[in-house]
Amino acid sequence: MSDLIEYEAACDEVRVVYDDIRATRQTEYINNFWKAIANHPPTLRRTWNTVKEVMTGPGQLDPFVRELIYIAVSVTNGCEYCIASHIAAARTKGMDDELLGELLAIVATANATNRLANGYQIPIDAQFKPEAAKQ
Amino acid sequence: MSDLIEYEAACDEVRVVYDDIRATRQTEYINNFWKAIANHPPTLRRTWNTVKEVMTGPGQLDPFVRELIYIAVSVTNGCEYCIASHIAAARTKGMDDELLGELLAIVATANATNRLANGYQIPIDAQFKPEAAKQ
Amino acid sequence: MSDLIEYEAACDEVRVVYDDIRATRQTEYINNFWKAIANHPPTLRRTWNTVKEVMTGPGQLDPFVRELIYIAVSVTNGCEYCIASHIAAARTKGMDDELLGELLAIVATANATNRLANGYQIPIDAQFKPEAAKQ
Amino acid sequence: MSDLIEYEAACDEVRVVYDDIRATRQTEYINNFWKAIANHPPTLRRTWNTVKEVMTGPGQLDPFVRELIYIAVSVTNGCEYCIASHIAAARTKGMDDELLGELLAIVATANATNRLANGYQIPIDAQFKPEAAKQ
Amino acid sequence: MSDLIEYEAACDEVRVVYDDIRATRQTEYINNFWKAIANHPPTLRRTWNTVKEVMTGPGQLDPFVRELIYIAVSVTNGCEYCIASHIAAARTKGMDDELLGELLAIVATANATNRLANGYQIPIDAQFKPEAAKQ
Amino acid sequence: MSDLIEYEAACDEVRVVYDDIRATRQTEYINNFWKAIANHPPTLRRTWNTVKEVMTGPGQLDPFVRELIYIAVSVTNGCEYCIASHIAAARTKGMDDELLGELLAIVATANATNRLANGYQIPIDAQFKPEAAKQ
Numbered sequence: 001m002s003d004l005i006e007y008e009a010a011c012d013e014v015r016v017v018y019d020d021i022r023a024t025r026q027t028e029y030i031n032n033f034w035k036a037i038a039n040h041p042p043t044l045r046r047t048w049n050t051v052k053e054v055m056t057g058p059g060q061l062d063p064f065v066r067e068l069i070y071i072a073v074s075v076t077n078g079c080e081y082c083i084a085s086h087i088a089a090a091r092t093k094g095m096d097d098e099l100l101g102e103l104l105a106i107v108a109t110a111n112a113t114n115r116l117a118n119g120y121q122i123p124i125d126a127q128f129k130p131e132a133a134k135q
Numbered sequence: 136m137s138d139l140i141e142y143e144a145a146c147d148e149v150r151v152v153y154d155d156i157r158a159t160r161q162t163e164y165i166n167n168f169w170k171a172i173a174n175h176p177p178t179l180r181r182t183w184n185t186v187k188e189v190m191t192g193p194g195q196l197d198p199f200v201r202e203l204i205y206i207a208v209s210v211t212n213g214c215e216y217c218i219a220s221h222i223a224a225a226r227t228k229g230m231d232d233e234l235l236g237e238l239l240a241i242v243a244t245a246n247a248t249n250r251l252a253n254g255y256q257i258p259i260d261a262q263f264k265p266e267a268a269k270q
Numbered sequence: 271m272s273d274l275i276e277y278e279a280a281c282d283e284v285r286v287v288y289d290d291i292r293a294t295r296q297t298e299y300i301n302n303f304w305k306a307i308a309n310h311p312p313t314l315r316r317t318w319n320t321v322k323e324v325m326t327g328p329g330q331l332d333p334f335v336r337e338l339i340y341i342a343v344s345v346t347n348g349c350e351y352c353i354a355s356h357i358a359a360a361r362t363k364g365m366d367d368e369l370l371g372e373l374l375a376i377v378a379t380a381n382a383t384n385r386l387a388n389g390y391q392i393p394i395d396a397q398f399k400p401e402a403a404k405q
Numbered sequence: 406m407s408d409l410i411e412y413e414a415a416c417d418e419v420r421v422v423y424d425d426i427r428a429t430r431q432t433e434y435i436n437n438f439w440k441a442i443a444n445h446p447p448t449l450r451r452t453w454n455t456v457k458e459v460m461t462g463p464g465q466l467d468p469f470v471r472e473l474i475y476i477a478v479s480v481t482n483g484c485e486y487c488i489a490s491h492i493a494a495a496r497t498k499g500m501d502d503e504l505l506g507e508l509l510a511i512v513a514t515a516n517a518t519n520r521l522a523n524g525y526q527i528p529i530d531a532q533f534k535p536e537a538a539k540q
Numbered sequence: 541m542s543d544l545i546e547y548e549a550a551c552d553e554v555r556v557v558y559d560d561i562r563a564t565r566q567t568e569y570i571n572n573f574w575k576a577i578a579n580h581p582p583t584l585r586r587t588w589n590t591v592k593e594v595m596t597g598p599g600q601l602d603p604f605v606r607e608l609i610y611i612a613v614s615v616t617n618g619c620e621y622c623i624a625s626h627i628a629a630a631r632t633k634g635m636d637d638e639l640l641g642e643l644l645a646i647v648a649t650a651n652a653t654n655r656l657a658n659g660y661q662i663p664i665d666a667q668f669k670p671e672a673a674k675q
Numbered sequence: 676m677s678d679l680i681e682y683e684a685a686c687d688e689v690r691v692v693y694d695d696i697r698a699t700r701q702t703e704y705i706n707n708f709w710k711a712i713a714n715h716p717p718t719l720r721r722t723w724n725t726v727k728e729v730m731t732g733p734g735q736l737d738p739f740v741r742e743l744i745y746i747a748v749s750v751t752n753g754c755e756y757c758i759a760s761h762i763a764a765a766r767t768k769g770m771d772d773e774l775l776g777e778l779l780a781i782v783a784t785a786n787a788t789n790r791l792a793n794g795y796q797i798p799i800d801a802q803f804k805p806e807a808a809k810q
Contacts, residue, residue, distance in 0.1 A: 055244070100444070124220070239794040243787035317517070380482075512655050512659060610785045657754055
């Protein structure tokens, strides 16, 4: 593991990002993900800018729904850190056991049916083909 | 590929499922996924019952949001059939290019940050640990 | 794509492998997988030696069961070529639609339950821990 | 983590499943997987019914072979809980180090050859194409 | 599929990116990847800026090595488009069959050994632990 | 977990491999990966021979670059043991935080763009098609 970079030990490029994380999230707490990737300041800068825009910027999708989608990907990939941190975040935003159960049931079902589709080598219905999909 | 099982050639166990798909979805069309897995009737029955309950049953999550979560998993796994069929389905339910773009941006970002978390071997913050998450 | 290397155009290092594939499988047919990786003869040699030993060498597992395990992995990974070629091979060895259905149902179920375990961040039972497992 | 739901604290819907797990497996022990997903009773019910039918119901595949296939998927996905619990289960059913070694060698080999097929973008042999496979 | 957005039909936000792609790569050709994600201009902008910086910006890694790493990831994930486009790109930069073979052999081997490590549930050596790694 | 097989307790087939690992790497240390897979001596023998040839044999790719490719695969797959051991190894060969950051940025970006390509179902440009790629 690279060191976790604390604010006090950070270079200016990193501090600017930390300040923006704190302002955007309205909390003093910087979680370990950012402190770890701060070992490579350009990756910290790019990643934060993307996450900020994608997860909290304007758009049709409700920020809470964005969290659910993020969790669905992380659970599919088995990323332990991302599962733990984003489920914790979603709980603070109101996700209860019922909703988590619904979410994980969809993720599990999609992972199952994805493999049935793979294994049966199913040809795509003409009407689902990309060319047809928008007509 | 196993044959695609048409209604006319199907056994009773399969027909019961096809009838329920048609009634639930209010369309005569049975897409290739079901016709393929109908080669193993118990798998057809179980899979349909689970998909029906998870994707259309009662719950906190809006059915459209469930579709987005399903697509997020399928895109992460690279399941060509499921991506094509569920994006087509979501378009008929109102997903436009803007919304698809938002969805895929979250999926892409989560896939990226999952790997940063893996690669930096980031320790889970105490407050994100499962034991702490509900307090 | 690299060219597919036909026997006539192959160097001696490749021909030795092709000859052994033909002798081992008792067929003249060399499938495209071997003709493709023959573009890098050391990879061809190593891969064939491993596949031959693992899939057809002595051991407790029946060769047909080994094929099922190989298919389970390929379906999970979504490798189109390997799914097609190994399902075709298993069919010639007696796999019918019933057995394929059973196999894919297990693969689908495992892919689903893997994600429930990920998402619920389930602690491993003491008795399942590696240290305990053999006692 | 959601709480692990013990029998004493469980609602009736969950108790019915726990009773069936105990009867089917002929053991009092309910492992953490079920106690975790019991936080969402419909997911517990559906998952148990599917696992019971797929892993222990009638079929051509020997229950021990089904375990091996389940392990192959879990190892490919890197699901730590499922690997630990199902390898422990297989050991109680007679899997020794030799057999585990054979199984993991196949899983490793398939994961390797899947990527060679991906990377060489190998065209599927005409005779392996789904349409041809059953003729 | 969303439409492929041609320069002539593109909005100004997209044209600015296309112009930069052309200038950076010194070719008129815009490949389908960019034309597809141009359906969501913010995703096009962010993705191009990141790819440009990561793949062509200053750094210790040779741009050709960066391509190899990119291919290794795409082959592992089985992303057909990315495999095809980046192998084609690497060939124009001098990758021959020998080098492609070496690359894919490493990717295949890592995918195999990753699963042996998963399946054997191997404890991390004390000296490889993140805390120790930098001492 | 299977036991870790120490040299003193190992059979001759395993000792031969351990001796070769020590000679090749010029260190007495045998890391846990080899001690674990030594539970199945044929897997140890084959895996070591392949790893030795692929990672340290003659070829165009610098051994350090081979390590980076190996890490890229392991990070994509989320293999904790392989990430820890190979990052530790790369650090002893000179990888600093800057280089690790560059590497992980490429891995993260490729994982993101792979999913954009999946989700947009992008048709492969004619000039990237395997048949065209070598002309």
